[in-house]
Structures are given as structure tokens and as C-alpha cells.
Amino acid sequence: MPERQQQGGVAPPAINFQKLSLAFNGEVLFDDFSTTIPAGSCTCLLGPSGCGKSTLLKIVSGNPNLDYDGWVSFSGGDTPGISWMAQNDLLLPWLSVLDNVLLGAKLRSETTPALRYRAEQLLSEAGLAGLGAKLPSELSGGMRQRVALLRTLMENRPVILMDEPFSALDALTRMKLQNLAARLIQGKTVLMVTHDPMEAMRLADRVLVLRGRPAHLVYSLDMDGQTPRDPEDSQVQHGYVQLVKLLMEES
Amino acid sequence: MSILRLGILATGLLLLWQLVIVATGVPKFILPGPIPVAQAIIAHWSSLQGHLLTTFIEIVLGLVIGTVLGSLCALTMFLLPLVKRWLLPVLVVSQAIPVFALAPILVLWLGYGMASKVAMAVLIIFFPVTSSLYYGMQRTEPELLELARIMGARPLAVLRWVVVPSALPAFGSGLRVATAVAPIGAVVGEWVGSSSGLGYYMLHANARMQVDVMFAALAILAVVSLTLYFVVDKLVSYILFWEQSDEHVKKTT
Numbered sequence: 452m453p454e455r456q457q458q459g460g461v462a463p464p465a466i467n468f469q470k471l472s473l474a475f476n477g478e479v480l481f482d483d484f485s486t487t488i489p490a491g492s493c494t495c496l497l498g499p500s501g502c503g504k505s506t507l508l509k510i511v512s513g514n515p516n517l518d519y520d521g522w523v524s525f526s527g528g529d530t531p532g533i534s535w536m537a538q539n540d541l542l543l544p545w546l547s548v549l550d551n552v553l554l555g556a557k558l559r560s561e562t563t564p565a566l567r568y569r570a571e572q573l574l575s576e577a578g579l580a581g582l583g584a585k586l587p588s589e590l591s592g593g594m595r596q597r598v599a600l601l602r603t604l605m606e607n608r609p610v611i612l613m614d615e616p617f618s619a620l621d622a623l624t625r626m627k628l629q630n631l632a633a634r635l636i637q638g639k640t641v642l643m644v645t646h647d648p649m650e651a652m653r654l655a656d657r658v659l660v661l662r663g664r665p666a667h668l669v670y671s672l673d674m675d676g677q678t679p680r681d682p683e684d685s686q687v688q689h690g691y692v693q694l695v696k697l698l699m700e701e702s
Numbered sequence: 703m704s705i706l707r708l709g710i711l712a713t714g715l716l717l718l719w720q721l722v723i724v725a726t727g728v729p730k731f732i733l734p735g736p737i738p739v740a741q742a743i744i745a746h747w748s749s750l751q752g753h754l755l756t757t758f759i760e761i762v763l764g765l766v767i768g769t770v771l772g773s774l775c776a777l778t779m780f781l782l783p784l785v786k787r788w789l790l791p792v793l794v795v796s797q798a799i800p801v802f803a804l805a806p807i808l809v810l811w812l813g814y815g816m817a818s819k820v821a822m823a824v825l826i827i828f829f830p831v832t833s834s835l836y837y838g839m840q841r842t843e844p845e846l847l848e849l850a851r852i853m854g855a856r857p858l859a860v861l862r863w864v865v866v867p868s869a870l871p872a873f874g875s876g877l878r879v880a881t882a883v884a885p886i887g888a889v890v891g892e893w894v895g896s897s898s899g900l901g902y903y904m905l906h907a908n909a910r911m912q913v914d915v916m917f918a919a920l921a922i923l924a925v926v927s928l929t930l931y932f933v934v935d936k937l938v939s940y941i942l943f944w945e946q947s948d949e950h951v952k953k954t955t
Contacts, residue, residue: 512852535852541845544944545867557863558855586944606853 463609463640464525465490466511471521472665473506480506481519482665488657490526493633493641493678495651497698498661504644507661508535508612511642525610532608538615540599542587548598549574549583555606566605573601577631593624600628604635611636613643617650629653633679648694652687653679660697670697734914742918749903754922756899760816760888761930764823765881771824772831772880773873779832780839780865790836793829801825802890809895819891819899826887827880834876838869871945874938881934885927900926 466488473481480503488494496504510523512535525531534555542551552570556562574583577597587595596617603611616632617625625647633654645651651658656678660670672690674680680687716736722728723735730738743750775793779786805822812818842865850860892901900919907915939946 512848514848515851532854533852535849537845537849539845541843541849543846543864543867545870546863554849554863555853555855558850558853558859560856560859588944 462527463491463638464527464531466610466640466642467522467524467526468507468510469522469524471510471519471523473503473510473517473519475506479665481521484521484666486659486668488640488642490640491638492656493636493643493654494657494659495655496642496644496659496661497646497648497651497694498666499698500646502661502663503666504661505614508614508642508644511610512612531610532606533610533612534603534606534608536599536603536611536613536616538618540587540595542595542598542602544587546587547583548579548585548587548590551587551598552583552601552605554602570601570605573605576635577601593620593628596620596624596628597631600632600635609639611639611641613641615644615646618646625650626653630679637678648691648698649682649687651694652691653682658690658694660694670694731911731913734917738914739917739921742912742914743921746915746918750900750918750922753898753900753903753919754926756816757885757888757892757901757923758926760819760891760899761823761884761926763816763820764887765827765884765930765934767820768824768827768880768884769831769877772828772876773835775828775832776835776839777861779836781861793832797829801887805890805894808891814895814897818894819888819896822891823884823887826883830876830879830883831873834879835869835873838872838876839865841872842868870942874942877934877938878931881931882927885923885930889923 467485468487469485471481471484472479496507498504506517509517510519512533513530542548543554546554546557549567549570550557552573553562553566556566571583574580577600579594579597579601582590582594587598590598596619600616603613617628620628629650643651643654652674656674658670658672658674659668661667662669672693674686674690676684676686682688719736723733734742775789779789801822804825805818808818808821808825812821846864846868847860850864855864888899889901889904892899893905896902900923904916904919907913907919
């Protein structure tokens with residue numbers, strides 16, 4: 452852990468949305484939307500499809516194709532380094548697993564032996580030891596998504612954006628990946644979009660539910676304790692039922 | 703296995719050829735059978751091989767130069783949108799000109815030697831190469847580009863590791879098409895004006911009513927074209943190494 456902190460450099464900031472307004476194809480997605488994503492913890496964002504969850508991630512990532520009013524700011528002042536993980540693993544089929552983990556460094560032309568070593572370390576931590584030389588096509592879906600997770604973490608950025616990162620996986624594989632992710636994203640500012648209430652209950656320090664057009668927050672829940680939480684945890688059970696009810700009534 | 707299939711196919715076609723001759727009784731000066739053609743190849747081999755070499759060099763030079771120029775053009779258009787806006791319409795419209803109609807002009811400008819034939823082949827393959835590479839690069843998964851942007855990637859590194867590899871499957875099909883049509887350019891060039899090459903030799907034989915020799919030159923041209931095609935095809939699938947490995951997916955879980 453100390454090693455990770457040292458490489459990270461900047462302390463993870465909070466993310467503030469202030470008076471955000473955005474229209475897309477004539478539909479008002481956000482109007483005067485404000486909220487704060489707390490620093491150094493995991494916030495899960497739920498809500499019906501098309502309510503603007505992913506758009507929020509895009510805004511944070513600085514997507515140049517979005518034209519919005521209002522501000523997104525970070526508590527540290529400057530825009531921090533951001534790392535992004537999508538539902539699709541986005542592995543490059545022509546690069547080995549190790550090179551895929553190292554993609555960011557490769558694209559910035561700053562690969563070093565130390566980084567290679569760290570990537571190999573991460574691979575064995577994630578149970579992928581010895582698979583570095585394989586091509587992504589030789590891996591199972593769960594393994595590919597694990598590689599994508601490692602690529603995201605390899606960036607070692609204070610802010611991590613995850614857009615339904617595990618939704619394409621079967622339930623068991625998803626659980627395993629959540630355990631791994633919870634361990635590895637500890638201490639970062641994480642904003643995760645998910646459709647899975649159980650995933651939110653297991654990983655989140657704060658759960659937000661977005662609804663309506665323009666979207667507004669209809670629910671916010673702060674969770675206690677270490678993640679990943681056990682599915683049998685009473686807090687998880689209680690929150691899960693509440694969350695499912697809430698999500699059901701809107702559809 | 704595929705060599706066996708090739709052998710069976712070739713034999714079948716030769717038999718069909720012979721069958722047509724037997725069935726229709728078409729005279730030898732219209733359609734000679736496989737055996738007279740084979741005899742003509744052997745009898746004229748010493749002169750045929752020189753012409754074969756000429757045509758072969760023309761095709762290969764045309765392919766190489768056309769591929770290099772076409773790729774450079776595609777890269778330039780991709781990197782400089784301003785160039786693309788002006789050049790792409792010109793390229794598309796230029797396809798309305800039948801390239802063969804340019805052959806006499808090319809011979810006039812570049813002479814009876816190889817240059818005009820190479821230029822002809824280059825002109826024919828330039829468009830398939832350029833458009834396949836350009837549109838291949840255009841179709842790079844937008845999410846990959848977004849990932850690269852968030853990673854703070856350098857533009858040239860994105861080109862090298864993301865965009866160009868994404869375009870390679872389309873580029874590979876473009877190259878296959880180019881290889882199939884390049885011999886047309888070379889031969890048409892030879893027909894218009896030359897003193898060497900298989901196309902020239904065909905006209906030469908035609909003027910002397912040596913129909914079997916014409917077919918001999920044609921057969922050799924077909925073999926050359928097919929061989930080139932298979933070599934390029936192998937080369938393309940070698941470059942696209944990750945595409946075949948899609949076959950044996952998920953053996954490790």
C-alpha cells in the first residue's frame with residue numbers, strides 16, 4: 452500500500468457538480484444539477500437507462516463532444532488524473548495481455564522496466580500470473596475484464612470512473628471481480644455507474660439514485676464498513692431491498 | 703489439405719475445358735485444348751520466360767509502389783482533415799475515369815518500357831488501397847479513442863498502437879483486391895505499346911494466328927496472378943495474427 456500511495460502522488464479529490472445543465476437532441480438531461488462525490492471513496496450511481504448516469508461520467512472525463520453549462524470541479528483545484536473503465540473491456544486484440552495492462556504508458560511513450568514489473572505484479576495479484584504473453588482472445592470474458600480492471604488501476608490516477616464495469620459477466624465471475632476491485636480501488640475517488648443494486652451494496656461507500664428528465668437525485672445512502680461487503684451483511688440486505696423497491700417503482 | 707483441394711480443382715477445370723472442346727467440336731484456332739497449350743508452353747518456354755519476368759516485375763513494382771503511395775495518401779488524409787476535405791472528392795470522382803483509357807497517354811508520356819505499365823498498375827490499385835486504409839482508420843472504435851484520450855496518449859502513439867492496427871483488416875481486403883487487379887494494369891499497358899511482357903507476347907502471337915501460344919501466355923499469366931494472390935493472402939493473414947487466434951478462444955478459464 453505505501454508503494455501505491457507514493458506512486459499516486461496527488462491525494463484523491465472530491466468531485467463537485469455545480470449547476471449543471473445539459474440538453475441532448477432537444478431533451479433536457481440535466482437542469483441546475485448539483486452534487487458532490489466524496490473524496491477517496493466509492494460512489495455508485497444507479498437509475499433507469501438513459502437518465503444521464505453515463506453522461507455524468509463523460510462530463511467528469513472531460514469528453515470534448517459534450518456541451519454543457521455549469522461546472523465540474525475537483526477539490527484539489529486542478530483537474531486530476533482520471534482513469535476510465537467501460538462495460539466493454541476495450542482490450543486491443545493485437546497486444547499481449549501485459550501490453551494491454553501497460554497501454555496507458557505505451558500510449559504516452561513512457562514504458563519503463565519498473566512499470567513492466569509492476570504490471571506483472573498486478574497480473575499475479577489478480578490471479579493472472581504467467582498469462583502476460585497471451586493475446587486477449589485467448590482469455591475468458593471474466594479474465595478479459597480483470598485485465599481491463601488492471602489496465603485501469605495501472606494508470607494509478609486519483610480518480611477512477613467506471614461505467615457498468617462488470618455488467619457483461621455472469622453472477623459468480625462478477626462477485627469475484629468485485630472482490631478484487633474493492634481491494635484495488637481502496638482510497639481512490641471512484642464514481643461507478645451500475646445497474647446492479649447488489650453491486651452497489653457491496654462496493655459503495657455512498658449510493659446515489661438518479662431519476663427523471665431532467666435528472667435529479669432521488670435517493671442517497673451512506674454505507675459503513677469495509678468493502679467488499681458480504682451479501683449476508685444486514686446493512687447490505689436492508690439496503691438492497693430498499694434499493695430494489697425504489698428502482699422497481701420507477702420503471 | 704488445401705493443396706490437395708487446389709489440385710483437384712485445377713484438374714477438374716482442365717477436364718471441363720477438354721470436355722467443352724470434345725462436346726462442341728470447336729476448331730483448334732478458336733479454342734485449343736489443354737494439351738496443345740501445354741505443348742506450346744514447353745515449345746516457347748525460352749521466349750516465354752523472358753516475357754514472364756517482365757510482366758512479373760511490372761506487377762510487383764506496381765503493387766509495391768501503389769501500396770506505398772496509397773497508404774501515404776490515406777495517412778495524410780487521416781492526419782490532416784483539410785487535405786481530406788479537398789482530396790477525397792477528387793479521388794472519388796477520379797474513379798469515374800476508366801483507367802484503361804489513360805493507357806495510351808501513359809505510354810506516350812512514359813515510353814514503351816516498363817515505366818508506363820508500372821504506372822498503369824499503380825493507378826489501378828491506388829484507389830482500393832487508399833480507400834480501404836482510410837475508411838479502416840475512420841472506423842476505429844470510438845470508445846478506444848476515448849480511452850486513449852483519457853490516458854493522455856500522444857497522437858502518433860495512438861496511430862501506431864490503436865488506429866492503424868484497427869484499420870489492418872480492411873486494409874488487408876484492399877490489398878487482396880489490389881493484387882487481383884494489378885495484373886490487369888500491367889497487361890493492358892503492354893497491349894497498348896511495348897516490346898516485352900506476356901501481354902505483348904499475346905498480341906504478337908495473335909498477329910501470327912498462333913492461338914495456342916496466346917493461350918500459353920494467358921495460362922502463365924493466370925498462374926502468376928494466382929501465385930501472387932496467394933502470397934499476398936498469406937502475408938495479410940500473417941500480419942493479422944490476432945484474427946486467427948479468435949478461433950481457439952476460451953480454452954483457458
